[in-house]
Amino acid sequence: MNGAAVMALVAGFIGGILGYLLTRGVVKNVGVPLDERGNEIAKLAAARTLEVVLLTVVLSLYYSLLVAKDALCTAILSGLLALIFFGNLALRVYYGRRM
Numbered sequence: 001m002n003g004a005a006v007m008a009l010v011a012g013f014i015g016g017i018l019g020y021l022l023t024r025g026v027v028k029n030v031g032v033p034l035d036e037r038g039n040e041i042a043k044l045a046a047a048r049t050l051e052v053v054l055l056t057v058v059l060s061l062y063y064s065l066l067v068a069k070d071a072l073c074t075a076i077l078s079g080l081l082a083l084i085f086f087g088n089l090a091l092r093v094y095y096g097r098r099m
Helices: 003-029 036-068 071-098
Strands: none
16 A cells, blocks of 8 residues: 555544544534524534635645645645635525525
């Protein structure tokens, strides 16, 4: 096995454990199905998570563009930034019409 495969397995294992713990925490602390308070907490958590991910991608893009000067990494991060931005915009339009 090469290093990338080992890292993918480790990341998948750790992600599975974190997902289980997060799900267990939500079920225990908030309740399923979510009540009104739980829905508001989930909305705020999702908004803050999106802000953190977007900030991380933007900072990584600037680093890749100005410091590392790696064209492939810049292209990948630009695509990811566009995906996040337009995905968020599309979901806002969708839910704006639905609700």
